[in-house]
Each structure stands twice: as C-alpha cells, then as structure tokens.
Amino acid sequence: MRARHASPLRRRLAVAGVLGLGLSTTLAACGSSDDDAGADGGSLRVTTLGLCNEVVYWAQEKGLFADHGVDVELVKSTGGAAALTALQSGDIDLAFANPFSTMIAIDQGLDLKWIATAYETTSVEADAANAMVVAKDAGITGAADLNGKTIGVNEVGGINQIASSQWMKLEGGDPSTVKFVALPFNELASAVASGKVAAAQVPAQNVDPELGLVSLGDPYVVAGEGSNLVFAGYVATGKEAKEREKDLKAFQDALIETNEAFNDPANDDERFKLASAQCKQDAAVLKTLPENIYEARVDTGALERMGEILVGQDRLDDPPSPEDFVPSYVTTK
C-alpha cells in the first residue's frame, strides 16, 4: 500500500537522479581525449616508474628537455599497462612501457606509436641485468627441470613472464606446463629461498648466495638469441604522434643526448648521486648493480623480433610492422 503512489518529493528525486546520471554519462562521452590532445604546445606529461636510473631525471635535472624546446612534466605510474591506459584518457602524453605490452595493446585495438627507447637488454651473459633464480639445493639445473613448476614474476602476462617463457622454450623446457605467479620484485628472491616458488625472474642483484640462490641465466640474453632486445621506452597515441611531431622528436633528441652523458664513465659519480637522491639508495651500492643498456634510438629489428616472440607464444596473430609502429621522424639505430 505504502509504495503504490510515490510522493512528489520522491518523484522529483528520482527524476533528478536520472537527469544527473544521463548528464554525467553524456559529459563523460563528450569529454574524451580526442578533444584534449593539442598540437605542438611544447609541454609533455610523461609517466615514470620512479626507478633509480630512469634517464628522464637526468634530462630534466640538466635542462636538456628545455634545451630542445620541450617542457616535460613527470607523472608517477604504477606500471606500463596502467600508463598505456592513462594514455588513452588523455591524462598523459607519453607512457613509459615495454614493447611486449604495447604490441599486445595494439593488437587489442589501441592506436599506439613507439617514440623513443629507454633501455635495451644485453646479449652478453656476463653483463646480465636479469636472472632466472633457483634454490641451490633444489636440484634444478635447467629450464626442463622447471616443467610443471611455479615461477614467480613481478606481473602476470608482463614482459618478464614473456621473456621467461621464451627462455624456457629455447632452453628445452615447456612453458605451457608452468604456472606463473605474480609477486612484488622485493619478495621474489625470498619466495624462491623459502620454496614457495621453484624459480623467479629477478634483477641480477637479487641473486643472493647467502640465501642459497643461483642463477640459471638471464632470460633476456637467451630470448634475444645473440641480439639486444628493447626493454622499455616511451609510447604515444597515434593521434599525438601525428599532431605533436616536433615535441616528440625533441623529447627523443633530449634522451639521446642524455644517454651520451649516461654512457660516459666520467659522469658516473654525478649520475649515481642523482639516482641515489631519486630513490633513496646508497650511491656506492647503486654503482655495483648491473644495468640495462641506455639507448634512446629505436632498434626496429629488435622490435620486429619481439613481435615474432609474441606470435610464437600465441599472444599475437599479426605483430605491428616497424613502419606502422615507429613514426618516420623517430631516430632509429
């Protein structure tokens, strides 16, 4: 009886609610990133993971972006996938991401372009910056011993899982039998040591003999099959890549200049001091850690090989061609 006739107040509230909902939906639909993306404006919002050795910090500290006529604002993001998502909303102009995730995103319908590389992986085991780590007494001596076991990575479906799967495949293991589990970077080594996972893909410095850990090798060295792979870089939407050629070119040029300074041993003290201030770690410790290769020019051959890795793992049917993926104004190797 009580609910049969709505009071005028309830009716008004209901109508107001519906109008509000409709209005917010319409505004959301109209407020898409397409309208926000401007032409060359000299300012770029770029995501960062807050890693100690991200070259953008040096470029900003030394005023190299300003020297090239571009104003860069750094925005923290939680990961490459989150950054690529933010890119679509127009909140940022450049996402710090890895090529595997970027190519998978393109395959799912996102229009993305590779503007600059940040790091490459090495092809020499002695310089390895990553490791597939196992417990010394686990009786695991190669990829085949990991069949049917659990491997820890920092992100399910991320670049490290893809590289580890490729490493297994090339080293005689069967990655389809493996369960990958996501754990934070700083917990991966201890998870192996305590037997929670059989192996984990970790930064090389986490191979701690005191924890009873040994490395089976750097998955990226094996996956590269004698060549470097692209580890991370900066990605823009196709629309921005077209409309902001000048800014994006200037951004890459600034990074190229930064890497020249980074790769000069004479600057080591200064750059580790900056890295130390950036991530609150001892500069002397940072100096001892293995690093990926600093390279801003884009290795299109490496990107092509990485696309083929994704096809081989059934993650892609048709990888983007370098012509489609990398704008013509981008400096390549």
Place this chain on the structure above:
Amino acid sequence: MTSRTTSRITGATMRPNRAAIALRRTASGVGNLWLLALVLVLWEIYGRVSGSLFVPPISRILQNFGDVWLGGPASHLFLSDLFWSEVTTSLSRFARGWGLAVVVGIGCGVVLGRSRVIAQMYGPVVRFFAAIPNTVLLPIAVQIFGVASNMNVFLIFLGSVWVVMINTADGVAGVDPMWLRSARSLRVPRWVLYLRVIVPAAAPQILAGLRVSLGIGLILMVISELYATTEGLGFQIVVAQSSFRYLDMWSAFVLIGLIGIVLNLAFGRIETRLLRWQRRSGLDAL
C-alpha cells in the same frame, strides 16, 4: 467484513484477488528494475558513442560473457570448462574462508556477548583487528601460507570474521534478561539455554552480520586472487587486464556480480526461514 468472509469460503471469489496481487507484484518488480534498465541503456549508448576499448557496450560484454563462461555441453549445465575450473576454485576458497569465519565468529561472539569480563578484555582487540584493512595483509599472508589456496582462505576468513563476531556479541548481549530468568527458572540445561533461547534470540543480529560478511568475503575472494595466485576469478581478471582484453575483464565482473546476487538470494531464503518466527509473531514466539 462480509465480503472478506465470503472470499475465504468461496474459492471463485478469491482467485481474482490472488491474480490481482500477483499482477501488482509483477508490476512492482518491473517498476523496481527501471533504473537498472536505464543504466544499461545509457551504458550501451556510451559504449557505442565513445568507441572506448575500456568501456565496451553492454551488448558486447554480454556476448563475450556467453562465449567465455557459457557454451558448454548439457552435461556441464551449459557452462564452459573455464567456468568450472575458475569459479569452483574461487567459490571453494570462499566457502572455506567464510564458513570458518561463521563458526569462529559466532562461537567467539557468543562468548564475548555472555561475559562482560571477556568483552572488556578482548573487545578492543576485536575492534582493532576489525578496523585493519585486510588487503594490506596480503603480503604477510603470502609469507605465512605461500602461493597456495590457504592464503586466500585465510584472507577471506580474516576479513569476514570480525563483523560476524561483533554482531553476534551485540545480539547475545542484548537478549532480554527476563527470558534468561524464565529459562533458568525452568531449570533448562545450559546447552539448551544457549541453543533454544540465547542464539535464537540473537539470530536477527547474527544473520545481519552474516549477510554483511557475505559481501566482504566475496570482495576478498576476488582481491586475494589478484596477487600470488595461479587460478581463480581474480586471477582471470588480472590476466585479462595485463593483456588489454577488457571484454574478458568486464564479463568476469558480470559473473562475479551474478554470483553475488545468487548467494544473496540463497542467503535471503535461509534468513527468511530461520527468522520466520519473528515475521509471524515477533519475539513472543520464543
């Protein structure tokens, strides 16, 4: 009065009344769903107009839902293999975690509700743990239980138990002393006192706690599977997100929502049955 009496005697005069009631209930049900229908229509329009990969039209989500979670043979109740492997894993974790929370929560809640001393001693401890967001304990749970279902079960238990305990304690503490005195005057054994007087009297509040904990348990079931797991609904969401398969992600959300509705409906039925005495004649029925 006369017409009402007549309607009780003659079935013919009653039938139109029942039909009218049924019609009114149906109309009321449809009326209650108009907002949901409107939201779905607006969602569809937004999805189509924006062309966003992240918020696809609801029609595409439902189509994907059918492709991913349904489409199995009749022997599998038309549910896909993925459904049986992932949903059973998640619900098994939920059942163990929540079931344990119910047993421990009601048990400890009764003790807390009956003893003022214990309530004063442990009440602050319970409130302290109830205030801790359980998701932050995820890394600790992994360290204790490893990459295993026990980690998920533990988190579901830990998130659900406090609200059951607090509601039970409050319900038991609020039992009318008159009933307790009456029961004692009849010299009923202690276990009968608990089983036939205290717990039934506190049942409305206990069940309210269980209903709230059901939602908390479901949320924690998904959250605990976002991390350090290799299977389950939450894991499927993470895999879909990292692969930019947003249709798969949304259809997993739809499935979780449907599971929540089914569990709440089932719980509502049980609650109605257990509390029928209350609906029928109030607490006097005790």
